[in-house]
Amino acid sequence: MARHTAILLARDPGTVLAYTVMAMVLLTVLRPVYERLGTFGGPPIDQEAPGTAVMFTLLALDVAGQSLLSERTWHTWDRLRAGSVGPLTVLAGKAIPLTALFALQQAALFAFADAVYGFDLAAGSWRLALVVAAWSVCVTGLGLAVGAWVRSQGQLSAAADIGALAVTCLSGSLVPLPILPHWVAQVAPWTPGYWALRGFQAAVEGDAATFGRTLAVLIGISALAFMVAAAGVRPRRSPARERSR
Incomplete structure (x- = not known):
């Protein structure tokens, strides 16, 4: 399953590649804006680079959802759910290459921010890599959860795009929380993007308590998302079988 998913992703990398390039463009265009807004406790790039990474990883969430939705489009969904492997095995096979893809997306953006705008990758070291991994797993789980329950491309696009935009705005990833309405700061901790953003910043700043x-x-959100996804791919008994019981 993992090999099959990796081959499919490698054959059609356009969406994630486009989001990565778009993230670099937005990072460049918004640079003067963040400089004028001030530091908010650190260099502006420490807010801009992680926020942009969170935003465009979320926008790529539909790639994970599509990996499950395609099984219905190809009429392989029932066979997949009726197989001898459990739902967690199916999800693991889907999740491994997706997680690696999202991690590469973030790594490319952070490398660009480091080379061009002075984002301190060296300060983040292994802590930044751990947050990248945790956030990649989280986004993968969220995408699979959506893909397991929607029934059409339109539903997937609506859920993924609206959800990604809402989380990006409410988490303070696009615009720093100190300049947003007060109520947004109260809502922000209920979004996964808020914790990813804080994790990236804590990794670079060396804030061990916030980092942990x-x-x-993020691990808790990921576990919950995978449980929701597993419930969506679990085989269901046919009505005839239920009556026989």
């Missing part, structure tokens, strides 16, 4: 807390929250 954000990792725990």
